[in-house]
Amino acid sequence: MLTVQKLRVEYKENPVGLDVRFPRISWQLQSEERDVLQQSYEIEVSVEADFRRILWSSGRVYSEQSAHVELAELLPGSRQRYYYRVRVWDTENRGTEWSEPAFWEMGLLAQEDWQAEWISAPLSLLGVEAERCPLLRGSFQAAAKPLKARMYATALGLYELELNGLRVGDGYLTPGWTSYSQRLQVQAYDITAQIAAGDNAVGAWLGNGWYKGNLAWDNRRHIFGSRTALLMQIHLTYEDGSEQIFATGENWTAAAGPILMSELYHGETYDARLELSGFSQPGYDDSGWSRVELLPHSKEILVAQENVPVRKIDQIKPLNLLKTPAGETVLDMGQNMVGWMQFCLTAPRGQQVELVHFEVLDRDGNVYTDNLRSARQKITYIAKGGGRESYEPRFTFQGFRYVQLTGFGEELSPEDFTGIVLHSDMEHTGSFACSNPLINQLQHNILWGQKGNFVDVPTDCPQRDERLGWTGDAQMFIRTSAYLMNVAPFFSKWLKDLSADQLEHGGVPFVIPDVLGENDHSSAAWGDAAVICPWTLYQCYGDKRILEQQYPSMRGWVEYIRKQGQDEYLWNTGVHFGDWLGLDAKQDSYKGATDTDLIATAFYAYSVQLLQKTADVLGRTDEAKQYMVLYSRIKEAFNREFITPSGRLSVPTQTACVLALMFGLVEGPAKARTTDKLLKLLEESGHHLTTGFVGTPYLNLVLSEAGHMDAAYKLLLQTDYPSWLYQVTKGATTIWEHWDGIKEDGSFWSKNMNSFNHYAYGAIGDFLYRHIAGIELDEAHPGYKEFVIKPQPGGDLTWAAAALETVYGRIRSEWSITSNQMELSVSVPPNTSAALYLPNAGLPRVLEGDVHLEQAIGVHSAEQLEHEVKVMLGSGDYRFIYELGAMS
Structure with a gap:
C-alpha cells in the first residue's frame, strides 16, 4: 500500500510564523513494494482543517517531484493559517488516499503589521555599562477566551518571555545571532492555551547575549549596540472574528532583576534574594517599577525565524564526583558537552555557591582552565534560603566535561546536578557504526562536536573567549554535518548573514556574523565558504532556492579573488591562514608548510568550478560559459606555476598533493606523479598525516578516489600520534582542535589555542559515510x-x-x-x-x-x-x- 507521509513546509513540520512568500512543500512516499516511482501528484490548500472549501489546488501534475514543490500561485497573507494535503499516483497509475492534513501559518509579513514599539529599561535604572539584567512587564485585558492567540517577539540582546506566570515557548538564546544591523529574527508562539479571559500579564527577561555582551578575545563589548530592548506583539482572535492587539509600548514598566551579570563567555551571577516573584502574573504590584523608554530602532530588518530554535536536547547525569589531588571538588559529566548545569540545593539565605566549567583535568588530575583564556565559564548563585531551591542559567552557555563546585558544603550529592545539553534542534538524519569500537567512538565524538558547535551559528569552539562563526571551519565540515543532521535551515540562515556581512568588493569576513576588525577578511579556504556551503546544501537537499539566494554572494567572492594581484588566473596576494595547524609548520607557527599561493589558487579554481556549475543549474548559460573558461585558465596557470616540466608538484607536502588531486588541477602524468608523491610522503611519515585544517578533510577522500583505499584505511586506523584515533585513546569524547591537544605524557600542546571541542577534523565523518558505508x-x-x-x-x-x-x-x-x-x-x-x-x-x-x-x-x-x-x-x-x- 502506497501512502504519503512526512509533509513539510520549508523543511519544518507545521511551522507557525513563516514569512516565505512562496512556500515550498515536501513529502515522502512509503510502500512495502519495490520499484515505486511517483508519476503524478495533487496538492490542495484550504484555510479550514476539514477542506470543505478549497482555496487552491494544483490539479493533477505529472511529475516525479516530491521535494521543494513551490506554491507559486498562492499569495499567503499575514498571520493566516493554511492547511494542505497531498495525494500521488505511481507509475502503475495507482493513487493514494489524501495524506493526513498538515499546516503552516504565516507571521507578520510587513513592517506596517507591527504596532509594537521597541522598549528598554530606562538609563536611570540601568546604565549602558550596568551588568545587571532588566525585567520588563506589561498587562492587558482579554475581552473573552480567544479562539486563537499568537505572540510575535524579538529583542536587542536575548530574551525570555513569561505569560501569566508560565514560560512562553521552548526556545533558548532567542532571537539567535544574526547580522544584527541588517537582519533580526522574530519568533512566533501559539499562546492560545495560556490566555485567560480578563486580566493577563506578560513578563520579560533580557540579557546581553551576542548583541551587547563580550565577544571575541580582546574584551570588546557593545559591538552591535549598547542597550537591550524588547519588541513584542500579541494578536487575539475571538469566535466572532473580532481581534485585539496588545503590544510593547510606553505603558510597560521595568525593574532591575536578580541576574547580576550575564555573559556568554563568563557565565551568570544570580541572587535569588532579589527575585520579584509573580512579576509576570496578573495583579502584581509594579507601582515601584520604572517606566520603560522607547528606542527608535528599525523594524525593517525583521525576518521570521529561519533556523530551527536552540532547545534543551538531552540531559546528562554526572558520571562521578571527584576530589582532586589539590583538594578541589569536581563533577565529571563523562562527556564534553555544551549547555549548562541545572542544580538543587538547600542553603541558608545569602550562601554563595560557584560552578566553574572546564574541559579537561591536568596531568596531575587537577582543575585546568588555562585553555579557556579569558572566558570564566562561572555560575554564581546566592541562595534565598527557606528550603530546597533550584537554578539553571538563562542567557549563557558553557562548553565543559568537568564542573568545579565551591560553597556547597560536604553533603554533596551528584543526584542534585543535571547537565542540560543545548543546541539548535536539528533533525538527526545519519547513523554509522562498524566492527571497530574506536571508530564508533570517533563517530560519537564527531556527532557531539557538531552538537556543541551548532548553537544557532556554526562556531569553532564552545568554551573559550571565541565561539565565532569561522567560515573555514564551516565549509570544511558542512558535508559531514549534512550526513549527521538536517542542516539545511541552519546553514541557509547563516549564509544569509554571510551575504549581509559580505564586503562591497566581494570579500568575505573571517567570521559570520562579522565581529572582527575591518581588515579581517578574505582568506583562501575561509572565504570560499561563500561558494562551497551553498553548493553542498544544494547537492545534499536538492534545494535550488539556496543557490538562487546565494548566487550574488558566490559570484561576488569569485570576482573579488579575480581582482587581486597582477594575474587574474593566480591568487598570489593577500594574507591567508594557509594549512592552519598543519603538523609540517615551522616552530612557533600556526601555518603548515604548504605554500599559501598554491592553496589560494587551488581554492580559487574550486570556487570558480562550483560557480560555473551553479550558473548552469540556474540557467545562467552565458555566465556558466564564462566561468568554465575562467576555470580552465586558472588550471593552466596553476600547472605553469606549481607543476615542473617533468610533471612534478613543486610544493612537496601532503596538503599540496591533496588539493591538486581533489580539485582536479592535475591530469595525466602530473596526476600520476602527484598521487605517487602523496603515497611516498605518507610512507615517509610512517603512514601518518601532517595535514592541517585545509588538507585533512580531503585526504582520505583523495586516497580512496585514486584507488588507494588501503592507504586511507591505514591512516584512519592509526592509534598513535598524530591520528584521529589517538584522541580516542586519550579519552576524547569530542574532536580536538590539535592532533596533540594532550600529549603522550599528559601535558598540553598550548594554553592559547587548545580547544577539546573543535569540529574541523571531524570532517573524516564524510569518509565514513561515503566510502566505508x-x-x-x-x-x-x-x-x-x-x-x-x-x-x-x-x-x-x-x-x-x-x-x-x-x-x-x-x-x-x-x-x-x-x-x-x-x-x-x-x-x-x-x-x-x-x-x-x-x-x-x-x-x-x-x-x-x-x-x-x-x-x-x-x-x-x-x-x-x-x-x-x-x-x-x-x-x-x-x-x-x-x-x-x-x-x-
Missing part, C-alpha cells in the same frame, strides 16, 4: 533522487552499517564479511533509484535474497565490471550475498 551523491541528481551505494571494505573491519534520512526517505547500507562471503543489505527510498557497486564480486555468484539478480524484482540491470558488479536498483529493501573474489 558507501552512501554517495549523484551530482546530476541532487538530494539523493538518484544516488550511489559503493561500500569499500578494508582494514580490520568485518562489518559497517550506515543510514541516512534524506528528503525522499531513508537510505541504508549495511555490509558484513564472514569467512570469504559478503552480505550487503541496502534500502532505496520510494521515488528514488540507486547505482549499487558490489566490491570484489562476480556476477553469476551474486544472489539477492534467494534468487539470482536477473530474477530479482527491482533490479533494473546488472553488469560485471573489472573488480565489481554494478546493479541498478529501484526503490525497496534488498539483501545481496556472494562469495568474495568469485568472478565466474
Whole structure:
C-alpha cells in the first residue's frame, strides 16, 4: 500500500510564523513494494482543517517531484493559517488516499503589521555599562477566551518571555545571532492555551547575549549596540472574528532583576534574594517599577525565524564526583558537552555557591582552565534560603566535561546536578557504526562536536573567549554535518548573514556574523565558504532556492579573488591562514608548510568550478560559459606555476598533493606523479598525516578516489600520534582542535589555542559515510533522487552499517564479511533509484535474497565490471550475498 507521509513546509513540520512568500512543500512516499516511482501528484490548500472549501489546488501534475514543490500561485497573507494535503499516483497509475492534513501559518509579513514599539529599561535604572539584567512587564485585558492567540517577539540582546506566570515557548538564546544591523529574527508562539479571559500579564527577561555582551578575545563589548530592548506583539482572535492587539509600548514598566551579570563567555551571577516573584502574573504590584523608554530602532530588518530554535536536547547525569589531588571538588559529566548545569540545593539565605566549567583535568588530575583564556565559564548563585531551591542559567552557555563546585558544603550529592545539553534542534538524519569500537567512538565524538558547535551559528569552539562563526571551519565540515543532521535551515540562515556581512568588493569576513576588525577578511579556504556551503546544501537537499539566494554572494567572492594581484588566473596576494595547524609548520607557527599561493589558487579554481556549475543549474548559460573558461585558465596557470616540466608538484607536502588531486588541477602524468608523491610522503611519515585544517578533510577522500583505499584505511586506523584515533585513546569524547591537544605524557600542546571541542577534523565523518558505508551523491541528481551505494571494505573491519534520512526517505547500507562471503543489505527510498557497486564480486555468484539478480524484482540491470558488479536498483529493501573474489 502506497501512502504519503512526512509533509513539510520549508523543511519544518507545521511551522507557525513563516514569512516565505512562496512556500515550498515536501513529502515522502512509503510502500512495502519495490520499484515505486511517483508519476503524478495533487496538492490542495484550504484555510479550514476539514477542506470543505478549497482555496487552491494544483490539479493533477505529472511529475516525479516530491521535494521543494513551490506554491507559486498562492499569495499567503499575514498571520493566516493554511492547511494542505497531498495525494500521488505511481507509475502503475495507482493513487493514494489524501495524506493526513498538515499546516503552516504565516507571521507578520510587513513592517506596517507591527504596532509594537521597541522598549528598554530606562538609563536611570540601568546604565549602558550596568551588568545587571532588566525585567520588563506589561498587562492587558482579554475581552473573552480567544479562539486563537499568537505572540510575535524579538529583542536587542536575548530574551525570555513569561505569560501569566508560565514560560512562553521552548526556545533558548532567542532571537539567535544574526547580522544584527541588517537582519533580526522574530519568533512566533501559539499562546492560545495560556490566555485567560480578563486580566493577563506578560513578563520579560533580557540579557546581553551576542548583541551587547563580550565577544571575541580582546574584551570588546557593545559591538552591535549598547542597550537591550524588547519588541513584542500579541494578536487575539475571538469566535466572532473580532481581534485585539496588545503590544510593547510606553505603558510597560521595568525593574532591575536578580541576574547580576550575564555573559556568554563568563557565565551568570544570580541572587535569588532579589527575585520579584509573580512579576509576570496578573495583579502584581509594579507601582515601584520604572517606566520603560522607547528606542527608535528599525523594524525593517525583521525576518521570521529561519533556523530551527536552540532547545534543551538531552540531559546528562554526572558520571562521578571527584576530589582532586589539590583538594578541589569536581563533577565529571563523562562527556564534553555544551549547555549548562541545572542544580538543587538547600542553603541558608545569602550562601554563595560557584560552578566553574572546564574541559579537561591536568596531568596531575587537577582543575585546568588555562585553555579557556579569558572566558570564566562561572555560575554564581546566592541562595534565598527557606528550603530546597533550584537554578539553571538563562542567557549563557558553557562548553565543559568537568564542573568545579565551591560553597556547597560536604553533603554533596551528584543526584542534585543535571547537565542540560543545548543546541539548535536539528533533525538527526545519519547513523554509522562498524566492527571497530574506536571508530564508533570517533563517530560519537564527531556527532557531539557538531552538537556543541551548532548553537544557532556554526562556531569553532564552545568554551573559550571565541565561539565565532569561522567560515573555514564551516565549509570544511558542512558535508559531514549534512550526513549527521538536517542542516539545511541552519546553514541557509547563516549564509544569509554571510551575504549581509559580505564586503562591497566581494570579500568575505573571517567570521559570520562579522565581529572582527575591518581588515579581517578574505582568506583562501575561509572565504570560499561563500561558494562551497551553498553548493553542498544544494547537492545534499536538492534545494535550488539556496543557490538562487546565494548566487550574488558566490559570484561576488569569485570576482573579488579575480581582482587581486597582477594575474587574474593566480591568487598570489593577500594574507591567508594557509594549512592552519598543519603538523609540517615551522616552530612557533600556526601555518603548515604548504605554500599559501598554491592553496589560494587551488581554492580559487574550486570556487570558480562550483560557480560555473551553479550558473548552469540556474540557467545562467552565458555566465556558466564564462566561468568554465575562467576555470580552465586558472588550471593552466596553476600547472605553469606549481607543476615542473617533468610533471612534478613543486610544493612537496601532503596538503599540496591533496588539493591538486581533489580539485582536479592535475591530469595525466602530473596526476600520476602527484598521487605517487602523496603515497611516498605518507610512507615517509610512517603512514601518518601532517595535514592541517585545509588538507585533512580531503585526504582520505583523495586516497580512496585514486584507488588507494588501503592507504586511507591505514591512516584512519592509526592509534598513535598524530591520528584521529589517538584522541580516542586519550579519552576524547569530542574532536580536538590539535592532533596533540594532550600529549603522550599528559601535558598540553598550548594554553592559547587548545580547544577539546573543535569540529574541523571531524570532517573524516564524510569518509565514513561515503566510502566505508558507501552512501554517495549523484551530482546530476541532487538530494539523493538518484544516488550511489559503493561500500569499500578494508582494514580490520568485518562489518559497517550506515543510514541516512534524506528528503525522499531513508537510505541504508549495511555490509558484513564472514569467512570469504559478503552480505550487503541496502534500502532505496520510494521515488528514488540507486547505482549499487558490489566490491570484489562476480556476477553469476551474486544472489539477492534467494534468487539470482536477473530474477530479482527491482533490479533494473546488472553488469560485471573489472573488480565489481554494478546493479541498478529501484526503490525497496534488498539483501545481496556472494562469495568474495568469485568472478565466474
